Amino acid sequence: MTVVPSTAAATPAATPVKRRRLRFVANRKASIGLAVLGFFALLAIIGPWIAPYDPSGRSSDLLQGPSTAHWFGTTHLGQDIFSQVVVGTRSVMVVGFIAGLVATILSILVGVTSGYLAGAGSEMLSALSNVFLVLPALPLMIIITSTLPETSTLTIALVIGLTSWAWGARVLRAQTLSLRGRDYVEAARATGEKTWRIILFEILPNLTAVIASGFVGTVIFAVTLEITLAFIGVGAGGDWNWGTVLYWAQSQQALAQGAWWWFVPAGLAIALLGTALSLVNFGIDEFVSPRLRGGGKTNVKTADGRTVRMRVGFTPVLGNAEGREGS
Amino acid sequence: MSYLLKRIAFYVFTAWAAVTINFLIPRAIPGDPVQALITRSRGQMTSEAVQSLYVLFGLDKDASLVEQYFTYLGQLLRGDLGLSFTYFPSPVSQVIGDGLPWTLGLVGITTVLGFLIGTALGTGIGWRRGSWADALIPVTTFVSSIPYFWLGLIAIALLTGPDSFFPASGAYDGGLVPNPDPQFIGSVLRHGILPAFTILISSMAGWILSMRNMMVTVSSEDYVTVAHAKGLSDRRVMVGYAARNALLPNVSGFALSLGFIVGGTLLVEIVFSYPGLGLQLFQAVGAKDYPLMQGVFLIITLSVLLANFLADVAYLALDPRTRREG
Numbered sequence: 001m002t003v004v005p006s007t008a009a010a011t012p013a014a015t016p017v018k019r020r021r022l023r024f025v026a027n028r029k030a031s032i033g034l035a036v037l038g039f040f041a042l043l044a045i046i047g048p049w050i051a052p053y054d055p056s057g058r059s060s061d062l063l064q065g066p067s068t069a070h071w072f073g074t075t076h077l078g079q080d081i082f083s084q085v086v087v088g089t090r091s092v093m094v095v096g097f098i099a100g101l102v103a104t105i106l107s108i109l110v111g112v113t114s115g116y117l118a119g120a121g122s123e124m125l126s127a128l129s130n131v132f133l134v135l136p137a138l139p140l141m142i143i144i145t146s147t148l149p150e151t152s153t154l155t156i157a158l159v160i161g162l163t164s165w166a167w168g169a170r171v172l173r174a175q176t177l178s179l180r181g182r183d184y185v186e187a188a189r190a191t192g193e194k195t196w197r198i199i200l201f202e203i204l205p206n207l208t209a210v211i212a213s214g215f216v217g218t219v220i221f222a223v224t225l226e227i228t229l230a231f232i233g234v235g236a237g238g239d240w241n242w243g244t245v246l247y248w249a250q251s252q253q254a255l256a257q258g259a260w261w262w263f264v265p266a267g268l269a270i271a272l273l274g275t276a277l278s279l280v281n282f283g284i285d286e287f288v289s290p291r292l293r294g295g296g297k298t299n300v301k302t303a304d305g306r307t308v309r310m311r312v313g314f315t316p317v318l319g320n321a322e323g324r325e326g327s
Numbered sequence: 328m329s330y331l332l333k334r335i336a337f338y339v340f341t342a343w344a345a346v347t348i349n350f351l352i353p354r355a356i357p358g359d360p361v362q363a364l365i366t367r368s369r370g371q372m373t374s375e376a377v378q379s380l381y382v383l384f385g386l387d388k389d390a391s392l393v394e395q396y397f398t399y400l401g402q403l404l405r406g407d408l409g410l411s412f413t414y415f416p417s418p419v420s421q422v423i424g425d426g427l428p429w430t431l432g433l434v435g436i437t438t439v440l441g442f443l444i445g446t447a448l449g450t451g452i453g454w455r456r457g458s459w460a461d462a463l464i465p466v467t468t469f470v471s472s473i474p475y476f477w478l479g480l481i482a483i484a485l486l487t488g489p490d491s492f493f494p495a496s497g498a499y500d501g502g503l504v505p506n507p508d509p510q511f512i513g514s515v516l517r518h519g520i521l522p523a524f525t526i527l528i529s530s531m532a533g534w535i536l537s538m539r540n541m542m543v544t545v546s547s548e549d550y551v552t553v554a555h556a557k558g559l560s561d562r563r564v565m566v567g568y569a570a571r572n573a574l575l576p577n578v579s580g581f582a583l584s585l586g587f588i589v590g591g592t593l594l595v596e597i598v599f600s601y602p603g604l605g606l607q608l609f610q611a612v613g614a615k616d617y618p619l620m621q622g623v624f625l626i627i628t629l630s631v632l633l634a635n636f637l638a639d640v641a642y643l644a645l646d647p648r649t650r651r652e653g
Contacts, residue, residue, distance in 0.1 A: 138590025274472025
């Protein structure tokens with residue numbers, strides 16, 4: 001995903017065919033989102049090398065505010081918070097990506113199968129995803145992870161992935177149900193194409209946007225959940241992530257001591273990453289459904305100084321004083 | 328009414344699934360974390376209490392799994408969730424009973440209010456697409472990406488303090504006895520304002536965005552154009568024609584995301600030390616109090632199912648198509 005913006009920059013003027021392919025990146029929201037996402041991905045890869053200090057290493061600078069030596073200040077043990085946030089990026093991104101991948105694969109399997117195949121099996125799969133959908137995720141995750149004998153970043157990612165596929169499955173099922181009856185699918189069936197071929201080559205390509213937005217949505221969900229778990233103290237043992245930083249800030253009464261620098265950077269990082277992912281998702285939504293795009297300038301001044309608001313499905317009468325009053 | 332019956336069947340099934348998950352998790356995972364706790368507190372517990380924990384966590388190795396399952400169900404039906412280790416020697420059901428009213432009051436009211444206000448704002452923003460109101464979208468996106476608990480931390484850091492009107496923790500002033508007199512109620516309200524606003528602001532953002540998108544989609548439908556053409560007032564078309572139809576997906580979305588929202592709000596309780604189920608869950612995690620953890624999970628799940636059912640009834644009232652016979 002991070003490669004896309006760079007190709008966009010490398011080939012600004014392209015033939016019409018190529019320009020169509022880059023249409024998604026041309027969307028302002030999507031490109032901002034992808035750029036921020038790329039930044040965090042880069043940080044996840046090089047974080048441990050560029051971090052100025054060992055995130056767990058103690059020093060004699062106890063609970064100091066931001067300075068040139070410690071950009072985000074230090075903890076009660078003299079640990080450098082900037083290093084903790086930078087190093088913690090990797091765990092956050094890994095969990096988001098793996099959980100998103102696992103959940104997306106599961107949701108495609110369950111959603112498309114139950115949407116395409118009719119009968120009792122389909123109904124059962126649908127009921128199963130509905131059950132997972134209404135079970136409150138956070139308490140469920142807490143009882144699972146706290147009963148596990150040991151937790152690593154990977155187990156957390158897998159548990160999140162295995163429990164959060166239901167939303168995607170439900171959306172994919174609905175979409176597949178509507179595609180199933182389309183003419184081109186009927187035609188493929190009539191010409192004797194095998195079921196797996198119809199699903200793979202006729203149905204799935206038309207679900208790409210839904211799958212992509214489901215993936216991004218699950219990544220947002222997984223990241224929030226991982227950080228929340230770490231904040232409660234049931235996250236991965238030794239690994240740093242943004243939730244762990246907040247956990248220590250909370251348990252060491254950072255608020256009461258006025259150590260705002262302890263919890264502000266990690267929280268802003270979460271919000272920034274979440275916003276970037278949401279922007280990518282809006283980009284996908286608007287790519288698929290152009291109506292959702294912000295309308296640009298819709299108030300038009302007429303010759304006699306009246307303001308008429310443009311609306312979808314309307315042809316405003318600009319010259320006529322009888323024109324409807326907008327807003 | 329067959330729609331309602333189907334939904335009831337589904338919720339009963341889901342409740343059964345939740346109970347079964349609760350039964351299976353401690354048995355599927357190797358190691359007996361509970362055994363150690365029981366051994367440590369033996370001597371203080373009655374033999375009945377120990378037996379009840381054995382049934383809950385599958386420590387009774389002699390019985391078969393099916394046998395264990397039915398003993399477990401029987402025990403749950405009697406409301407016996409075992410003994411809490413953190414609040415020893417109170418039974419879990421009593422501990423949860425103390426916390427539940429606070430959670431229902433705080434989370435229940437704010438979740439519903441957040442949905443109503445968010446939907447109303449989303450209606451307005453979606454209707455005025457392309458005006459200044461669109462500038463609110465990036466702001467709400469950012470707010471909806473902030474974890475609830477972090478917003479709570481910020482609120483505490485900025486707004487509370489030794490001489491601030493807002494208290495930083497608890498549900499009422501320490502010296503007061505819970506009874507319905509004005510002083511106590513005032514204290515409860517004062518303690519509730521900050522947590523309530525934290526939940527409201529975080530949960531509202533999502534509803535604004537989804538309602539805005541639905542309004543934009545609906546406002547280009549033919550029936551909206553016809554309503555305009557009939558010369559109805561702009562307001563009437565917005566509320567009675569566009570919003571009425573845009574509301575349906577939002578209501579079903581409300582039901583589906585309740586589980587997620589409740590998870591977030593439990594965290595707000597932790598940050599504000601609000602004595603509800605979230606704080607109890609947090610304490611249970613810290614003390615490895617498995618009976619309390621499982622009890623809280625069960626009660627939260629059942630409440631979410633009940634709330635889902637209420638949302639279904641609301642949907643039934645809003646969408647005549649679901650009332651069709653057949």
